[in-house]
Amino acid sequence: MKPNFEQLKQALKQRKIHLSIHRLKVLAYLSEVVGHPTVDEIYLALLKELPSLSKTTVYNTLQLLKDAGLVRVVNIDENEARYDLVTSVHGHFMCVHCQLIEDFPLPIGILDFHLSSDHLVTEKKVYFKGICKSCQASMNNTNKEDIE
Amino acid sequence: MKPNFEQLKQALKQRKIHLSIHRLKVLAYLSEVVGHPTVDEIYLALLKELPSLSKTTVYNTLQLLKDAGLVRVVNIDENEARYDLVTSVHGHFMCVHCQLIEDFPLPIGILDFHLSSDHLVTEKKVYFKGICKSCQASMNNTNKEDIE
């Protein structure tokens, strides 16, 4: 589902974006990690390899990659932005209990309807929320009222 | 499409929530206004009628109405939350140029597919972004490159 890292490097080159170590690492991280990390998660993960890294650079880089069309913001979380490599169309599921965010495939053609209002649509997103399977299981083992 | 104000009052009573003037005004505003206002918009609009109103109260009230299941957060805007009365299922379109947010009906049954992952889904949202008709028109009249 994720594009591989080499493809991403090529995409950066095509757009004439300098392939700095920070940018490559952010892209590499996004292409490896499961789920959709927050800025903080990206920052903390890369700090091990790039001890001098600043959060500003992570923000700058994500903005750059977003403008270049390589990453997208996932707005399912109300508190902070999450980032996603641009890939095939898929939905996002977020567990309100453990914050897990998972992709799921959308039925083919599901969003291929037209608005009667003649607006030009450039971006389509589907967000589901609920309780993931493993949180449901742990609730059954303890207290079912513990959802909130 | 919007439930009327009396229905909302009844819903509050049913949930044993005190019908304070502030809460009623927030609900009334949400049931009248076109689009999905931000906290600030709600605050400024009600300030005329309730000069002592504080933003904290608007936040408190929206949280309360959200917990009561009467309003929902619309996360289409990356900068701030927007609020929506809970009504029939519909999608949201946001113009990235003028910030207009408009509801659109979803084809019947479009979201009635099941996730293979067995997560419990309690909330489903569809967000579209793009350029609205009138912004397209004004762009054609001036400079087509002016999209960003």
Added chain:
DNA sequence: GTTCCTGCAAAAGCTTTGCAGAAGA
């Protein structure tokens, strides 16, 4: 009188901006 509601002020958290120094071409 007790509970709940409101609103000011302050704090918290995410994100952006300004600027100076470092790195790269």
Added chain:
DNA sequence: TCTTCTGCAAAGCTTTTGCAGGAAC
């Protein structure tokens, strides 16, 4: 050398929290 990138610090915004005074029952 000149441009671009990085990172610290500070500022900007939205949202939350603490607490005291006020309203409602």
